[in-house]
Amino acid sequence: xxxxxxxxxxxxxxxGRKVVKIGGNDILLIATREKVYGVANQCPHLNLPLQxxxxxxxxxxxxxxxxxxxxxxxxxPAAWSNWPPGIGKMxxxxxxxxxLKTYPVRREDGFIWVELPD
Numbered sequence: 430x431x432x433x434x435x436x437x438x439x440x441x442x443x444x445g446r447k448v449v450k451i452g453g454n455d456i457l458l459i460a461t462r463e464k465v466y467g468v469a470n471q472c473p474h475l476n477l478p479l480q481x482x483x484x485x486x487x488x489x490x491x492x493x494x495x496x497x498x499x500x501x502x503x504x505x506p507a508a509w510s511n512w513p514p515g516i517g518k519m520x521x522x523x524x525x526x527x528x529l530k531t532y533p534v535r536r537e538d539g540f541i542w543v544e545l546p547d
Contacts, residue, residue, distance in 0.1 A: 435534075435541045441465065448480050452545050456532055459484055459501060466501040467532035467543050473497075474510050479529075490529075504529035 435449045435458060446459045448470050455470040457480055472479050472492040482490045489507050491498045498508040509526045533544040 430533075430544050430546055432535070432542045432544050435467075435543045438536060438539050438541055441541055446480065446484075448478075449543070451543055454532075454545065456543055458534065458541060458543075459490070461488060461501075463488070465534045465536060465541055467534040468499070468501060468504065469530035469532075473527045473529055499529035502531070504531040 433451045435451060435456070436447060441447050441458055441460050446457060448455055448457050450456075457468050457470040459466045459468070461484065466488075468479065468490065470479050471477065472494065474492065474495055474497045477492065477494045479490060479492055481493050483493065484490050484501070485498075487507075488501045489498050490501060491508075495510040496508065497506065497510050499506055505528050506526050535542045
């Protein structure tokens, strides 16, 4: 595992989220009151971008495309493709339920660092 410098903390403070490309991975960094999370910027349902998804008070992110919902801490699904009404169940069958990829993140010396697998 290798730690990579992602961005300055000040960049993340402006919006609370930022997509960074590290080692060929699009990683969505999300700052909450408690900590900074790193997740893949692709919903595992249909690989659509998550950067505009809603972050909830329960520290989950809801995909704005089909409302799949994932825990930021470990990527486990809280809901799987339940939208749009009537079609959501059919879309849920397009791809089996799977977790969102997460990345360990730390703050150090004014920067956000992300750990990538070797």
